Amino acid sequence: MSDESKRDHNQGEDRHARGFMSTSTSIPTFLKRLSRSVEEHDGSRVVLALDLEPRDTLVDRVCSTIDALACYICGIKINMHLLLPSSMYDIKYVNDHAHSYGLQSIADIKLNDIPSTNKVAIDSLTDSGFDAFTINPIIGLDALNDTINHAHSRGVGGMGAIALVYMSHKSAESSYGMQVKVASERASNQDPLSSTKLYRIFLEWALASDADGIVVGATRPEIIMECREIVGKQKHRITAIFSPGSGAQGGDPSIALRSGADYIIVGRSILYSNDPVKEASRLAKISSSYPPAWA
Ligand code: 6CN
Numbered sequence: 001m002s003d004e005s006k007r008d009h010n011q012g013e014d015r016h017a018r019g020f021m022s023t024s025t026s027i028p029t030f031l032k033r034l035s036r037s038v039e040e041h042d043g044s045r046v047v048l049a050l051d052l053e054p055r056d057t058l059v060d061r062v063c064s065t066i067d068a069l070a071c072y073i074c075g076i077k078i079n080m081h082l083l084l085p086s087s088m089y090d091i092k093y094v095n096d097h098a099h100s101y102g103l104q105s106i107a108d109i110k111l112n113d114i115p116s117t118n119k120v121a122i123d124s125l126t127d128s129g130f131d132a133f134t135i136n137p138i139i140g141l142d143a144l145n146d147t148i149n150h151a152h153s154r155g156v157g158g159m160g161a162i163a164l165v166y167m168s169h170k171s172a173e174s175s176y177g178m179q180v181k182v183a184s185e186r187a188s189n190q191d192p193l194s195s196t197k198l199y200r201i202f203l204e205w206a207l208a209s210d211a212d213g214i215v216v217g218a219t220r221p222e223i224i225m226e227c228r229e230i231v232g233k234q235k236h237r238i239t240a241i242f243s244p245g246s247g248a249q250g251g252d253p254s255i256a257l258r259s260g261a262d263y264i265i266v267g268r269s270i271l272y273s274n275d276p277v278k279e280a281s282r283l284a285k286i287s288s289s290y291p292p293a294w295a
Helices: 003-023 030-040 058-072 088-100 115-127 141-152 170-174 198-208 221-232 253-259 276-288
Strands: 046-049 075-078 104-111 132-135 160-166 179-183 193-197 213-216 240-244 263-266
Touching (some): 030 104, 030 160, 046 276, 058 088, 058 276, 075 088, 088 104, 104 115, 104 160, 115 132, 115 141, 160 198, 179 198, 193 198, 221 253, 253 263, 263 276
Parallel strands (some): 046 263, 132 160, 240 263
Antiparallel strands (some): 179 193
């Protein structure tokens, strides 16, 4: 990174710190921080998936991508593309850089282990400057509760947890869409098991464990709609719907948002377009034209 961009970066950090202190004494949770970022970025509800090719100068390329696109997005999402080839120091540097623009940062690790291991992972992600992470509900309700409680007690205002409910890729149907039998109050004496789809159980567990958000693929507008209806019935809590899979995976961002997604997660169709700024700006405009479902 050049001296000049480092200087800009540090100035941005100061701006971020001032913003944090001047708003109020209450500590904002992940969704409040994300909403504030939306306000600061002209209503954009685009989360940029920073899935760049892991070649030399990856951190510099990631930071210059943030520099170019920061005003069209409300957050970044980092996954194995960057996490595996980078040091914790580099990741913290990238997250600090994103924060200097008021952006939130999500660690897309689809956390999926026993609670004690999950907690160690969450502590490391907190130390690396992340604001939230993705988690796989297959670990079960008690483990989800335990892990998410821990996350909410970490960092400034807590780490957000975003649970996978229905992934965007084609074969998600064979797992998330699987018909399963569960013991339920609705079942009859003749058949003590009732039948449902796995993603409905994941949704129920995500809400029961106070997940801050859920992931539903933009390739599944009908499932977004179904989840929106259930999520919208909650009286005392907001759970945001994050929708990846538009563009490169074939989903339509407008349809995902109209179906009830709060945030679209987009990578390749911005990063590898002929004009990433134009494409990010286009998606920012689309996303800002759909009011958040809870407004
Ligand atoms: O817009 P793209 O298809 O290039 O990228 C979508 C991003 C990727 O980083 C992928 O890992 O969203 C992530 N993702 C997630 C869940 C899911 O069901 N489908 C995805 O594509 C997440 N998180």
